[in-house]
Every structure is written in structure tokens, then in C-alpha cells.
Amino acid sequence: MNTHKTLALAALLAALGAPAAMAQIRIGATVAETGPAGALGDPEAKTLRLLVEQINAAGGVLGEPLELVLYDDGGDPNNARTFATRLVEHDEVVAIIGGTTTGTSLAIRSVAEEEEIPFISLAGGIEIIDPVQPFTFKTPHTDRMACEKIFEDMQAQGIARIGMISGTDGFGASMRNQCLAVAETYGITVAADESYAPGDADMVPQLTNIRNTEGLQAVLNPGFGAGPAIVTRNYRQLGIELPLYQSHGVAGQAYIDLSGAENAEGVRLPGTALLIADQLAEDDIQRAAVIAYRDAYVGRYNEPVSTFGGYAHDALAILVDAITRNGEAEPDPADLRDAIEATSGLVGTTGIYSFTAEDHLGLDLSAFRLLEIRTGGWTQVQ
Amino acid sequence: MKPKHLSLLILTLLVVAAPFFFPSGFYYRIGALIFINAIAVTGLVILIGYAGQISLGHAGFAGIGAYACALAPEHLGLPPVAAILLGAALSAALAWLVGRPILRLHGYYLGVATLGLGILISMVLSNEAQWTGGPDGIAVPDLGLRGLLRDLGWRVGAGELWYGLAGLVMILGAWLALNLFDSPTGRALRALHGSEVAARTMGIDVARHKLHAFVVSAVYASVSGSLLALMNRLITPDVAGFMHSVQMVTMAVLGGVGSVLGAIFGATILTALPQLLTVFHQYEHMVLGLVMILVMIFLPDGLLPSLMKRLRGRDGE
Numbered sequence: 001m002n003t004h005k006t007l008a009l010a011a012l013l014a015a016l017g018a019p020a021a022m023a024q025i026r027i028g029a030t031v032a033e034t035g036p037a038g039a040l041g042d043p044e045a046k047t048l049r050l051l052v053e054q055i056n057a058a059g060g061v062l063g064e065p066l067e068l069v070l071y072d073d074g075g076d077p078n079n080a081r082t083f084a085t086r087l088v089e090h091d092e093v094v095a096i097i098g099g100t101t102t103g104t105s106l107a108i109r110s111v112a113e114e115e116e117i118p119f120i121s122l123a124g125g126i127e128i129i130d131p132v133q134p135f136t137f138k139t140p141h142t143d144r145m146a147c148e149k150i151f152e153d154m155q156a157q158g159i160a161r162i163g164m165i166s167g168t169d170g171f172g173a174s175m176r177n178q179c180l181a182v183a184e185t186y187g188i189t190v191a192a193d194e195s196y197a198p199g200d201a202d203m204v205p206q207l208t209n210i211r212n213t214e215g216l217q218a219v220l221n222p223g224f225g226a227g228p229a230i231v232t233r234n235y236r237q238l239g240i241e242l243p244l245y246q247s248h249g250v251a252g253q254a255y256i257d258l259s260g261a262e263n264a265e266g267v268r269l270p271g272t273a274l275l276i277a278d279q280l281a282e283d284d285i286q287r288a289a290v291i292a293y294r295d296a297y298v299g300r301y302n303e304p305v306s307t308f309g310g311y312a313h314d315a316l317a318i319l320v321d322a323i324t325r326n327g328e329a330e331p332d333p334a335d336l337r338d339a340i341e342a343t344s345g346l347v348g349t350t351g352i353y354s355f356t357a358e359d360h361l362g363l364d365l366s367a368f369r370l371l372e373i374r375t376g377g378w379t380q381v382q
Numbered sequence: 383m384k385p386k387h388l389s390l391l392i393l394t395l396l397v398v399a400a401p402f403f404f405p406s407g408f409y410y411r412i413g414a415l416i417f418i419n420a421i422a423v424t425g426l427v428i429l430i431g432y433a434g435q436i437s438l439g440h441a442g443f444a445g446i447g448a449y450a451c452a453l454a455p456e457h458l459g460l461p462p463v464a465a466i467l468l469g470a471a472l473s474a475a476l477a478w479l480v481g482r483p484i485l486r487l488h489g490y491y492l493g494v495a496t497l498g499l500g501i502l503i504s505m506v507l508s509n510e511a512q513w514t515g516g517p518d519g520i521a522v523p524d525l526g527l528r529g530l531l532r533d534l535g536w537r538v539g540a541g542e543l544w545y546g547l548a549g550l551v552m553i554l555g556a557w558l559a560l561n562l563f564d565s566p567t568g569r570a571l572r573a574l575h576g577s578e579v580a581a582r583t584m585g586i587d588v589a590r591h592k593l594h595a596f597v598v599s600a601v602y603a604s605v606s607g608s609l610l611a612l613m614n615r616l617i618t619p620d621v622a623g624f625m626h627s628v629q630m631v632t633m634a635v636l637g638g639v640g641s642v643l644g645a646i647f648g649a650t651i652l653t654a655l656p657q658l659l660t661v662f663h664q665y666e667h668m669v670l671g672l673v674m675i676l677v678m679i680f681l682p683d684g685l686l687p688s689l690m691k692r693l694r695g696r697d698g699e
Binding site for chain 2: 071072076077078079081082083085086088089090101102103106107110114125127168169170173174177
């Protein structure tokens with residue numbers, strides 16, 4: 001009995017204290033593979049594993065293989081901070097990719113800035129890179145940009161009075177605030193402002209309030225997960241005829257499947273080139289990157305690509321590009337940071353990235369495409 | 383030497399000696415997290431182990447302590463140390479107000495009432511976004527201790543500092559809890575744990591003592607939340623969430639809810655285990671559940687007390 005215990009203890013200690021293998025470029029990642037943000041983190045983790053394998057099969061970076069150290073923080077910022085500390089102090093990675101949610105990204109950011117290790121976030125919140133922090137970058141569009149893209153389209157349609165129904169989760173609440181903040185610049189009044197909790201199974205009361213509000217011309221639903229699909233179904237059940245706008249938080253096949261294709265018909269939302277890979281023009285600059293990633297992902301996992309996996313794809317592409325330009329297999333973190341900041345015209349699935357000292361997002365609104373759901377698929381609104 | 387002093391000596395030795403075995407700075411972070419969890423769990427030992435009352439909402443008090451440290455320096459201009467005290471005072475006041483009615487309940491009913499309290503606090507923290515920053519959390523000001531030490535010519539890393547500070551607070555908390563155990567109040571709590579009727583017959587004011595235990599444990603949870611917030615420099619409503627409450631109770635029960643040292647042992651295992659299990663992270667919850675079931679079946683007093691009993695033989699404890 002005692003020997004068994006000793007052996008078990010020794011095995012556990014060995015697992016924790018396993019020494020790092022050398023002569024590899026170690027990249028750290030902590031994403032929410034499980035938990036409430038699992039629908040976002042899962043494709044991110046799968047994408048990172050797939051791409052690192054692909055890169056290594058093709059001879060690695062600068063002739064050295066990449067090693068991915070990936071942890072699942074479950075979307076808990078406290079765990080994310082612990083894993084970020086572990087990546088820096090114990091695993092001694094050259095850079096960190098991750099932070100599926102804004103909360104976890106902010107937790108990782110404070111470690112990255114303290115230890116001066118480059119960090120590329122996969123979350124939407126504008127506060128991650130505004131104000132700019134020296135070592136922190138991010139790949140997804142901000143929620144403010146999503147609002148702007150939607151309001152641009154509304155403005156073009158002559159819509160000036162809208163109703164909003166937002167999730168109270170981090171994503172929905174943050175986007176709601178950003179939309180309220182920029183609505184005025186587009187001449188848009190938010191005349192009804194409803195909300196629902198992440199677990200709610202029925203949004204009929206809130207939508208009834210919206211239906212009963214006089215003079216609305218469109219409805220916007222910032223949220224992710226199952227909520228927007230329920231909103232869409234209830235919206236059709238109540239027979240509301242106004243145009244429905246969703247956020248980039250539902251830019252994936254799951255949303256259409258959950259809502260039912262007939263209910264989602266005509267819904268508009270901002271999305272990335274990834275969702276309309278086959279419809280991209282032959283000369284579209286993103287076409288090659290998007291199709292290569294999509295085919296690899298679908299080929300391996302046999303499930304549709306989502307925007308979130310695309311964010312991870314772009315983060316790794318930016319990092320590999322920077323390591324290559326920096327030219328050292330054991331890059332100094334400060335040099336690597338400078339190399340990332342010098343990224344220019346890098347074609348990703350989300351858009352074309354060009355960082356500057358003032359801009360650590362490197363995307364503009366042009367990379368965002370306004371999509372409309374037609375017969376269960378995505379089409380680009382011209 | 384009294385068992386109380388022996389416990390404190392063992393604890394102090396472990397805290398001081400552990401860093402000599404740390405292969406990297408990351409372990410200071412794990413150590414500090416263990417100590418911070420252990421503080422909250424020590425409070426639960428007083429409530430669950432001494433007084434025999436359950437709480438599934440103590441993360442709510444951790445939330446109050448944490449957000450006090452985020453909000454009081456900004457809005458009231460208090461230094462972070464005063465914010466810790468303010469958080470503790472608020473938690474104590476809330477526990478006192480709410481504890482009076484709900485501590486009349488027993489068993490499951492008390493569990494559900496405390497659970498409701500915890501969930502309410504976490505909902506307020508999530509929804510009052512203009513104050514709390516909402517689900518994405520809020521930044522917490524620096525404690526300023528590191529800067530102070532640097533001015534004194536003593537450079538320490540954040541990891542080492544928090545390891546030392548949290549360790550110190552944990553030992554202090556354990557000392558208070560161990561003192562309470564042998565005090566008249568402690569004896570009264572243990573008596574009402576055994577039988578409320580018998581305790582009342584002996585002239586013990588049952589309602590008052592239960593309330594005291596509830597308030598004291600709320601203060602422990604609040605201090606633990608404050609330290610977590612100040613260490614992480616960012617706090618989200620997860621700190622007050624239901625899962626955090628359950629985690630605290632699990633730590634206490636796993637290690638042995640009747641003994642301070644046991645509960646700290648439980649906090650150590652449940653904080654360190656997820657780090658050991660990252661390789662099998664898909665199975666983490668299964669392993670934790672399995673550990674819990676096995677302990678409940680084979681070591682119902684908790685890991686440490688049961689092991690001690692084994693070691694001492696039949697005449698132990």
C-alpha cells in the first residue's frame with residue numbers, strides 16, 4: 001500500500017516537474033476549450049493543434065519545429081492568469097496566444113505585460129488593446145467595429161430607429177454598450193433596449209415589448225451562444241416583419257442550425273471572409289488563405305469552420321511571420337514584440353493585418369463583410 | 383506541546399520550506415493561490431466543522447471582499463489595505479443581517495438559502511455593469527507593497543511577495559481558528575453541532591453562536607476574495623459564482639472539515655490537482671468527482687483526519 005502511494009506521488013511530481021525539451025520554438029496558448037465559452041475556444045484549440053502539426057510537417061519555422069503548450073482555462077480569468085504565469089515561468093514560451101473571452105484576455109494581458117512576453121488575444125473587447133499596451137495584440141474585430149458595420153448598413157437602408165435585445169453575458173453586455181456609444185454618430189436612435197440572461201429559454205416577453213414600441217425600423221441582437229437562435233425563432237413566431245441584425249458572435253453554422261434555416265432567412269450580420277470562402281472573387285486577396293485553412297480544418301475535424309478558429313489561425317500566422325522575420329530560433333521577447341508590431345499587409349482569414357505602435361488590432365472596417373443568410377447559407381451583401 | 387501549537391508549527395515550516403523545492407517561479411503563484419483558498423476554507427471549518435452549519439454561498443462574501451478592493455480605492459479614495467477592512471466589515475454586516483433569519487433553517491434548507499444569497503450577490507456584480515464593469519470584470523489597484531519594499535532597497539518579485547503575504551495571512555487565520563476551537567465559544571459551537579437541543583439545555587445561546595460562526599466565516603471568505611483581487615489585479619464576477627462556493631466546500635470536506643490543518647490540506651490538493659492534470663484536462667472533472675466519491679466512501683472524516691487516525695492506531699483522537 002505504502003509503496004503504491006509513494007509511486008503514485010512520484011509519478012504526479014514527475015508529471016508536474018517534467019523538464020522542458022530544448023531546441024524547439026515553444027508557443028504557449030490558453031483558451032476556453034470547455035465551459036460557457038467552449039463553443040468559441042474549442043475550434044481555437046483545434047485550429048492551433050492542426051496548424052502547428054502542419055507547420056512542423058512542412059519543416060517548422062527557421063528549420064526548428066514548433067512546440068505548442070496549450071491549456072484549457074475554462075473561460076475563468078483566475079485560471080487564465082495561473083496558466084499564463086505557468087506558460088511564462090515554467091514552460092518558458094516565446095509568446096502567448098489565447099484568451100477566448102475578454103475577461104481571460106485581460107487576465108493574461110497583465111501577466112504578459114509584467115513579464116514582457118508578446119501576447120496575441122483572440123477576444124473581441126476593445127479594452128484589450130485600447131489604450132495600447134506594448135506587448136498585447138489581438139486578431140478579432142472589436143465589438144465597436146461590429147456595431148459600426150451594422151449601423152453603416154442601417155444608415156444605407158435609411159433606418160434611424162431601432163430596438164435592441166442583448167444577452168447579459170460578457171459579449172452581449174460589452175457589445176450593447178459599444179453600440180449605444182456609437183449609435184448617435186450614425187444618426188440612429190435606440191428606442192427599445194431589452195436584455196435576456198444567457199440561460200433563458202424564451203424571449204417572447206422582451207420581443208413583445210419591442211414589437212409594441214412605435215416606429216421601429218429594425219432590431220439588433222448582440223449576443224452569442226444559444227440566445228440569438230432563440231431570439232430568431234421567437235421573432236418569427238411573433239410575426240415581427242422588421243429586418244433582424246445579429247452580431248459576429250453567431251457567425252457560424254451552429255446559429256443557422258439552431259434557429260432553423262427558414263427562421264434565419266434574411267438575417268444580416270457582420271462576418272469574415274471565412275464563411276463565404278466559395279463565393280469570394282477569384283482575385284480576392286484573402287481567397288487563398290481562407291480556402292487553405294477551411295479545407296485543412298474540415299478535412300481533419302469534419303465540421304464546418306467558424307470565425308473563432310479563424311482568429312486563432314490569424315494569431316499563429318502573425319506570430320510565425322514575426323519569428324521568421326526576426327530570424328532567431330530563440331527570439332528575445334522584446335525583439336519578437338517589435339517584429340509583431342512591424343507586421344504589415346499580412347493576409348489572414350479575418351482580414352489584412354498591419355500593426356503600428358498606435359494600433360495593435362491592425363484591421364479596419366473593410367475586412368468586415370456584411371453577410372445575409374439565404375436558404376441556410378451565407379451570402380455577402382454588396 | 384499542545385496540538386494547536388504543533389499544527390501552527392507544521393504549517394509555518396511547510397510555508398517556509400516549500401520554496402526550496404520550487405523548480406520555477408510559477409510555483410509561487412500556485413502556492414499563493416493555495417493559501418488564498420485555504421483562508422476561505424479555514425472560515426468554513428469554523429462554520430461547517432465547528433458549528434455544523436452548511437453554506438453554499440460563501441463565494442458571495444469573497445465577491446464582496448474582492449470588489450471592495452476594486453471599487454473603494456477608486457470611488458472613496460481608500461488605500462487598498464483599508465479596502466480589505468471595508469470589504470470584511472461589509473461582509474460581516476451582510477452576514478449578520480441575513481444570518482439571523484436563515485440560520486433558523488437546517489440541513490438542505492439552509493444550504494438552499496445560502497446558495498440563493500451567493501447567487502444574488504454574483505448576479506448584482508454581473509448586472510450592475512456601470513459600477514462593477516459587468517461580466518468582463520474590473521481592474522484592481524496595486525497594493526503598493528512591492529513599491530514600498532523597493533524603496534526600502536528590497537526587490538522581490540510579485541510571485542514571491544504574494545506567496546509570503548498570503549502565507550502569513552493564512553497562518554494568522556489558522557492561529558485564530560485554532561484558538562477559537564478551545565475557547566468557550568468554540569466549545570459552545572461544537573456542543574450545538576453535536577445536538578442543538580442538548581446545547582440549549584446546557585444554557586448555550588444557540589442562535590447567537592451560530593450567527594457568530596457565520597459572521598466570522600464570512601469575514602474569512604471576504605479577506606480571501608480581497609487578496610485574490612489584489613494579487614490578480616483584475617476581478618470578474620466568477621469569484622462570487624456558485625462554482626467557487628462549491629469549490630470551497632469541497633476543499634473543506636475533502637481535507638477534513640473538522641480540522642484546520644485538514645482543510646488547508648484539502649485546499650492544497652484541489653488547487654494543485656488541476657495543474658497536475660492539465661495533460662488530461664478533458665477528464666479533470668471526472669477525476670475530481672472520483673476523488674470526492676472515494677474520500678466520502680472510504681475516508682468520511684476527510685483525508686487528513688482519517689490518515690492521522692490510521693497512523694495513530696486505534697487510540698488516536
